Amino acid sequence: MGSDNRDDGPVGNSVPAAGDRPGAVDLPQAGERSVDPWQGRNGGGFTADRATVFGAGLLSFAPSAAGAAGYDATASGGSNLSPTNAQLMARVNADVAKLQAENPGAATPVDLVRTSGSGLDPDISPAAAQFQIRRVAAERKIPEAEVTRLVQENSEDRQWGFFGEPRTHVLELNIALDERYGRLH
Amino acid sequence: MDFYSAIQYVLFVAIVTALVKPLGGYMERVFSRQRTVLDRFCLPVERLIYRITAVDPKAEMTGKEYATCFVLFGLAGTFLLYAILRMQQFLPWFFPQYHTTPLSPDLALNTAISFSTTTTWQAYAGENTMSYFSQMVGLCAQNFLAGAAGLAVGVAFIRGLARQLSDTLGNFWVDLTRALLWILLPGALIGALLLVWQGVPMNFRHYAVVTTVEGTQQVIPEGPVAALEIIKNLGTNGGGFFNANGAHPYENPTPLTNFLEMLAIVLLAAAFTNTFGRMVGEPRQGWLLYSVMLLLFVCGLVFVDYSEQRGFPNIGNVDSLHSRLQSGGNMEGKEVRFGIGSSTLTAVVTSNTATGSNNSMDDSYTSLGGMVLLVNMLLGELVFGGLGTGLYSMVMAAAIAVFLAGLMVGRTPEYLGKKIGPAENKMIMLYALAAPLVVLPLTAIAVSTRMGLSGLTVNTGPHGFTGILFAFTSCFGNNGQSFAGLSANTPFYNLTTALAMMAGRFGLAIPALAFAALSGRQRNTPSTSGTLPTHSLVFGVLLTTCLIVMVALSYLPALALGPVLEQLLLGR
Numbered sequence: 061m062g063s064d065n066r067d068d069g070p071v072g073n074s075v076p077a078a079g080d081r082p083g084a085v086d087l088p089q090a091g092e093r094s095v096d097p098w099q100g101r102n103g104g105g106f107t108a109d110r111a112t113v114f115g116a117g118l119l120s121f122a123p124s125a126a127g128a129a130g131y132d133a134t135a136s137g138g139s140n141l142s143p144t145n146a147q148l149m150a151r152v153n154a155d156v157a158k159l160q161a162e163n164p165g166a167a168t169p170v171d172l173v174r175t176s177g178s179g180l181d182p183d184i185s186p187a188a189a190q191f192q193i194r195r196v197a198a199e200r201k202i203p204e205a206e207v208t209r210l211v212q213e214n215s216e217d218r219q220w221g222f223f224g225e226p227r228t229h230v231l232e233l234n235i236a237l238d239e240r241y242g243r244l245h
Numbered sequence: 246m247d248f249y250s251a252i253q254y255v256l257f258v259a260i261v262t263a264l265v266k267p268l269g270g271y272m273e274r275v276f277s278r279q280r281t282v283l284d285r286f287c288l289p290v291e292r293l294i295y296r297i298t299a300v301d302p303k304a305e306m307t308g309k310e311y312a313t314c315f316v317l318f319g320l321a322g323t324f325l326l327y328a329i330l331r332m333q334q335f336l337p338w339f340f341p342q343y344h345t346t347p348l349s350p351d352l353a354l355n356t357a358i359s360f361s362t363t364t365t366w367q368a369y370a371g372e373n374t375m376s377y378f379s380q381m382v383g384l385c386a387q388n389f390l391a392g393a394a395g396l397a398v399g400v401a402f403i404r405g406l407a408r409q410l411s412d413t414l415g416n417f418w419v420d421l422t423r424a425l426l427w428i429l430l431p432g433a434l435i436g437a438l439l440l441v442w443q444g445v446p447m448n449f450r451h452y453a454v455v456t457t458v459e460g461t462q463q464v465i466p467e468g469p470v471a472a473l474e475i476i477k478n479l480g481t482n483g484g485g486f487f488n489a490n491g492a493h494p495y496e497n498p499t500p501l502t503n504f505l506e507m508l509a510i511v512l513l514a515a516a517f518t519n520t521f522g523r524m525v526g527e528p529r530q531g532w533l534l535y536s537v538m539l540l541l542f543v544c545g546l547v548f549v550d551y552s553e554q555r556g557f558p559n560i561g562n563v564d565s566l567h568s569r570l571q572s573g574g575n576m577e578g579k580e581v582r583f584g585i586g587s588s589t590l591t592a593v594v595t596s597n598t599a600t601g602s603n604n605s606m607d608d609s610y611t612s613l614g615g616m617v618l619l620v621n622m623l624l625g626e627l628v629f630g631g632l633g634t635g636l637y638s639m640v641m642a643a644a645i646a647v648f649l650a651g652l653m654v655g656r657t658p659e660y661l662g663k664k665i666g667p668a669e670n671k672m673i674m675l676y677a678l679a680a681p682l683v684v685l686p687l688t689a690i691a692v693s694t695r696m697g698l699s700g701l702t703v704n705t706g707p708h709g710f711t712g713i714l715f716a717f718t719s720c721f722g723n724n725g726q727s728f729a730g731l732s733a734n735t736p737f738y739n740l741t742t743a744l745a746m747m748a749g750r751f752g753l754a755i756p757a758l759a760f761a762a763l764s765g766r767q768r769n770t771p772s773t774s775g776t777l778p779t780h781s782l783v784f785g786v787l788l789t790t791c792l793i794v795m796v797a798l799s800y801l802p803a804l805a806l807g808p809v810l811e812q813l814l815l816g817r
Contacts, residue, residue: 118458122581126489133465134343134372134452136489138578139606140608140730142708143556144815146578152560160562170565177605178490183581187570222249222256224500225572225584234458245460 116245117200118234119184119192122171123155126179141176163195183227186215200241210236246550246568250586253504257590258539260508261515265535269519270511274425276400276420277524287426294422305413308762311401312755314417318394319750322361322387325355326774329383338377343452343466346374355739357465360387362750363395363631364603365477365484366742368734372466372487377449379488385473387764389433392480392632393424398632398754399517400424401641405761406661407525409769414761428513429480436475437508443505448472470495478509480630483601483725491591491604492580503587503604507594513596514629517636525661529780534639537788541628545617546591552613554585568792575614578606596621599631601725608704608728612815616808618726619715623796625680626722634723638755641676643779644760646791648673650777650784660779662769672760674755680721681799683748687717688803689743696737703730707814711807716742722747 124130125139141148155173169187189211198203214233217226274281275560281287295302305313330353333339346369359366371380391755397420404414441447451464470486474496477483487493497503499615515535522531523651554567556575567573569595570582579588588605595603596618607618621628627638644660648670660666665673691697691713701709712728719726720742727733731744770776 093597110379125693129464133463135368135370136372136487136493137729138489138492138606138609140606140703140728141577142608142704142730142811143575143577143611144708144811145704152563156560156562161456167562167564169571170563170573170576171571174579176488176576177578177609178487178494178578178580180489180494181492181580181582182494185571187564187568190570218249219500222252223504224582224587226570227581231458238458244448 067098097231116243117196117237117241119189119196119228119230119237119245120172121230122184122188123151123173123175124179124181124183125175130175136178136180138177138179159191163192165194166191182229182231184230186211186228189215189228189230189233196237199244200237202241207237210240228243246547246554247584247586249570250539250550250584250589253397253586254543257504257507257511258543261511262510262535262539265516268516269531272428272513272516272520273523275328275423276415276424276520279418279666280321283427283431289538291422291426295418298418300416300418303420305416307412308401308405308414308758308765311398311414311417312780315394315398315754315758316751318417319361319391320419322390323357326360326387327357330356330379333376333379334377336376338449340376342451343372343464344374344376346370348374350593351736351739352734355743356384358743358746359503360384360482360484360722361391361727362723362746363388363480363482363599364746364750365482366720366721366727366733366746367484367725368486368500368513368739368742370488371485373523377468378474384484385476387427388473388476388480388482388484389425390421392476392482393421393429395481395631396424396428396513396517396633397421398758399636400520402522402633402761403521403639405758405763406521406640406663408765409662409767411765412762414765415757429693432479432513435473436479436505438473439505440471440474440502441744443502445471445474445502446495446606451807471494474506477507477602478506478600479513480513481510481598481635483595485601485602491595491602492578492606494580495584495606500582500587503583503591503652506602507591510594510598510600510602511629513632514635517633518639521640522593527661527780530661533780533785533788534636534643536786538628538630538639538794540785540789541621541624541792542593542597545597545621545628545797546589548617548626549593549614550585550589550609552611552617553589555671556611556614575609575611578609580604592618593621594629595625596724596726597626597630598629598635599626599722599724601719603726606729607629607715607726608708608730612708612711612808612811615715615728616804616812617713619718619804619808620796620800622715622718622724622726623680623800624792626724627792631723637761638753640813641757641760642792642795643788644669644673645677645795646784646788647777647779649791654777656775656777659770659776662772663764663767664770667732669760669763672756672763675756676760679752679756680718683745683752684714684717684721685799685803687715687745691717691737694737695726696735700732700733700735700738701730702730707807707811711811712811714803714807717745721802722746723749 126132127135152173159168171185172188193207198208216230399610401414450467491497518531518535522528554574565573574585591604625638647658647660712731
């Protein structure tokens with residue numbers, strides 16, 4: 061189930077020490093203030109790592125226009141494509157085709173085919189998470205209900221009940237999946 | 246409109262309205278040098294500052310002297326910031342491997358003018374251009390100083406209307422110092438602590454290098470973000486620490502920080518209407534101006550929300566409907582945690598208040614949504630508007646409305662007991678004509694030359710035209726927002742936008758101060774039954790109509806070539 065070298069993070073969640081697992085994210089260790097919602101949460105470029113995400117039993121982030129390969133934190137920004145721009149249409153169509161092939165069934169939620177304003181958005185909508193549950197469950201050969209439960213654990217409702225939108229924290233979710241069911245990548 | 250977005254909008258308006266009176270009263274006491282709660286901390290510092298700078302707090306300045314001090318202060322700030330930016334590599338916290346974009350003379354000049362005029366137009370990306378030293382001692386400091394200077398000019402303007410048979414408008418150095426010590430610094434301190442609580446970084450660490458879950462490496466910039474973040478909003482500046490500005494998870498981690506940052510922008514500007522009302526002796530005049538601002542603000546919210554919610558391009562098999570699990574709508578350039586509601590709130594607040602610290606990409610907005618943001622700026626940055634500057638923009642518009650009313654009924658127009666005669670009219674004309682005379686020719690030059698058109702690297706056609714118009718309007722209005730698809734770090738755009746920024750800052754403040762000085766010299770005319778009441782619903786309607794008509798007269802052709810054309814082409 062899990063390793064026994066765990067540090068308890070400041071909020072009481074178990075945070076595996078980065079040294080145990082090669083490739084793990086260096087999350088803040090015990091004693092460090094970890095109110096940082098984004099430090100190291102990001103999982104890497106969508107375009108560059110699509111191959112590793114698909115087939116690896118992980119949920120994917122939205123596309124990103126930060127830097128050439130996406131999710132480059134030293135070059136935050138959006139695509140700035142207007143809704144009437146042909147490039148946008150082409151990109152969206154390509155992404156929709158790919159995602160439909162990997163996750164057949166429902167219509168693709170909009171935030172999985174759009175680039176965010178910062179290019180570093182750490183969240184996807186719960187609809188986008190739900191869209192990927194079947195694929196992830198099939199790749200990991202576990203019941204969909206298990207994945208759904210993890211998604212719900214790593215999702216957050218509107219802040220204080222009405223500020224903002226519900227969102228799913230993809231990185232925490234992927235780390236939880238890897239912890240509980242082992243790495244496939 | 247989503248139910249929860251509506252709650253957020255209503256709550257926002259309710260909080261702002263509730264705080265107008267207390268904050269307005271506080272600001273009035275600060276600038277009238279009456280007793281306030283912070284005197285114990287601020288008075289000793291104030292006295293020390295006057296001793297060091299040899300300022301006589303009792304000496305007052307005429308309109309001309311005040312304007313001169315304001316301009317010289319702005320120029321001094323520009324030179325200082327230019328020097329800091331050009332010498333960035335010799336100053337602390339410069340990371341050569343990350344700060345790779347050079348601060349060329351034209352970029353540094355543009356940035357210096359931009360920050361000392363509260364525009365904070367950024368033709369650069371913070372994380373790969375600016376060292377922490379430049380961000381703090383350069384940009385953040387200018388946010389405070391320029392914001393306070395704008396507030397000082399606003400107060401001087403009010404004094405001109407409030408006083409009679411007086412040659413003076415106050416002391417610029419006293420107003421500047423008081424704005425900083427009593428208003429901006431305490432507000433920034435409280436706000437910064439709230440932001441840090443929600444997760445905005447505040448450190449001087451080197452950029453972190455982390456290994457991701459997939460095994461790649463990622464470099465994560467850090468820095469003294471919270472300090473800049475709060476004053477960028479509180480002083481209605483708007484320039485972000487990182488390129489993505491308010492969309493970046495470090496500048497705006499949660500929907501609550503977004504709400505607080507928007508409150509920080511609007512509160513002082515809205516309360517200033519109450520300060521105005523109190524200082525001229527009739528609070529209801531302030532409330533009338535506030536009501537007009539509120540009406541235009543809410544209209545903006547409604548139109549932008551509607552347009553963005555139905556907005557994503559018509560592409561098959563994409564689910565962009567609002568549901569319990571997603572906000573839906575035009576999410577290109579928007580963050581999931583903000584959805585449509587919080588993004589709309591921020592877009593409308595920032596375009597109205599000359600702030601420009603948006604949390605979504607304006608270039609990716611729908612044509613109607615982008616048009617509303619553009620019109621907000623074309624109105625003159627007077628729907629709450631910039632700190633200090635928003636109020637005198639609205640009063641100058643009110644003077645025009647009064648003038649038109651006077652023409653209609655054949656009486657000499659007067660506002661708050663001050664007659665609007667030929668001299669005052671000249672100032673009003675200079676004020677009203679400045680914007681179209683700067684924005685439209687610059688846009689025309691940009692779209693007819695290769696230099697200007699080469700900036701359209703992402704979107705072309707009508708949307709590109711809108712982007713260029715947006716850029717010059719934003720710079721003139723000292724807003725700083727942009728359609729970020731416009732590649733503006735070229736000598737052409739750096740110099741033309743700098744010109745627009747200075748024209749917008751000084752070209753409006755000087756006529757406004759002159760108008761105030763002329764009013765201050767007059768004797769108040771007692772109001773009779775024939776005087777047009779400027780606190781009534783009729784005047785509110787007249788003022789709103791005047792504003793819309795003036796924008797239409799000056800800018801309808803330009804709007805027709807940009808957003809309107811884009812919308813029509815979409816329908817085909």
